[in-house]
Amino acid sequence: MLWVIVPVGLTLSYSPTWLSRLSDAFGVDTGLTGPAASILWNALAVLMLVAYMVFIERRHPFASIGLRKPSQKHVEWALYLFGIYMAWQWIVLTFFPPPADSGTETITSLSIAAVLALIVSAAVFEEVLYRGYPIERLAELTGHRWIAFLVTVPLFMAPHVVFFGPQWLWTQGIGAIALFVLYAKTRNLPACMLLHLCINLPILIPTIAHHLGT
Numbered sequence: 677m678l679w680v681i682v683p684v685g686l687t688l689s690y691s692p693t694w695l696s697r698l699s700d701a702f703g704v705d706t707g708l709t710g711p712a713a714s715i716l717w718n719a720l721a722v723l724m725l726v727a728y729m730v731f732i733e734r735r736h737p738f739a740s741i742g743l744r745k746p747s748q749k750h751v752e753w754a755l756y757l758f759g760i761y762m763a764w765q766w767i768v769l770t771f772f773p774p775p776a777d778s779g780t781e782t783i784t785s786l787s788i789a790a791v792l793a794l795i796v797s798a799a800v801f802e803e804v805l806y807r808g809y810p811i812e813r814l815a816e817l818t819g820h821r822w823i824a825f826l827v828t829v830p831l832f833m834a835p836h837v838v839f840f841g842p843q844w845l846w847t848q849g850i851g852a853i854a855l856f857v858l859y860a861k862t863r864n865l866p867a868c869m870l871l872h873l874c875i876n877l878p879i880l881i882p883t884i885a886h887h888l889g890t
Contacts, residue, residue, distance in 0.1 A: 741808035
């Protein structure tokens with residue numbers, strides 16, 4: 677039954693990529709557009725996925741996807757990887773500054789409150805949808821964790837490349853790799869949420885600068 681249950685769960689896990697298109701097709705107006713709309717679709721996808729794990733899979737919706745209390749070592753690994761990410765950011769921005777991209781400009785034009793909500797929601801929801809559930813279920817389905825990572829890494833990175841442009845791969849892409857490395861090392865989702873939050877927080881700097889300059 678895994679070959680039936682897991683694909684349906686994966687469809688729900690990656691549903692934010694098609695829920696917005698489905699709502700547009702049926703003329704549903706959520707009142708949200710752009711990056712802010714992702715908060716709604718991610719939250720809805722997490723709710724559907726948790727319900728699916730509880731009522732269809734009949735499995736613990738937290739422990740089965742790595743949602744457990746992190747150890748001190750898990751937190752340390754998150755902070756080490758964040759340090760590596762920031763060092764890479766300094767190298768790139770100092771010696772190979774990328775051109776401005778429309779994705780970053782779109783986010784920084786939002787209100788500070790909206791960007792904060794985007795940062796926090798992405799750190800929580802995306803870890804459930806794009807790491808915890810798909811990695812654990814694909815590893816169980818195939819019997820090989822490397823296959824789970826081989827599938828989930830490009831599926832996570834592709835939408836970011838589309839939104840931010842190809843330069844995202846060598847600027848922020850290292851942060852995405854760090855998240856997968858952390859999960860491979862710890863299998864602890866809260867530690868990944870902490871790292872994800874730290875990686876995304878610097879977007880507040882150009883956001884605040886944008887609003888101070890207007």
